[in-house]
Amino acid sequence: MDQLPLETQESPSLPDNLESLKEIVSTCHLCDLAKSRKNVVFGEGDPQARLMFVGEGPGATEDETGRPFVGRAGQLLTKMIESVLQIPRSKVYIANIVKCRPPNNRVPTPQEAESCLPYLLKQIEIVDPKIIVALGATSYRWLTGDKTPISRIRGHKLPFKGRILVPTFHPSYLLRNPSKKREAYQDLLLIKELLWEE
Ligand code: SF4
Helix, strand or coil: CCCCCHHHCCCCCCCCCHHHHHHHHHCCCCCCHHHHCCCCCCCEECCCCCEEEEECCCCHHHHHHCCCCCCHHHHHHHHHHHHHHCCCHHHCEEEECCCCCCHHHCCCCHHHHHHHHHHHHHHHHHHCCCEEEEECHHHHHHHHCCCCCHHHHCCCCEEECCEEEEEECCHHHHHHCHHHHHHHHHHHHHHHHHHHCC
């Protein structure tokens, strides 16, 4: 993957608060995804969350509503957060690698992801979570630049910008492969344990 890992990128000109950043992102035309989107999906949640989930990009329902993870995969993610981690969804922060929907839910191109990554970097900087959960291979690869398959790297506790990164399966993948829910459950138990550690 020809990419600049998020850790090495800088976004000096972006504002240091979520509201102003959201205003900028909502009118962004830095990549071609702006042409086909209905709504920009900035991200949502507790601005001081200790736990942040990063997905790949908005799907159809997210594009319609302007909210992240509200379709079927989002419902599963909410269940994972509330039933297993036992915290309300409103207490975590949820964002994506790209803020606009790739047509037909294709994987974002390197140009699209590179254009959008500084926004995510700024969100991470502002929210300052203790733990970041990379949901799926695309999220993990763009955050770290590492091509290790998600099936091998999932469930690992990795250092990331002074925080902890835990990769796991994307909820959409779990909907297509329910037998993998067991491993995702183990990852959630690790995340729960890390959250309680000081
Ligand atoms: S995907 Fe990101 S970079 Fe591309 S237009 Fe949307 S907000 Fe801008």
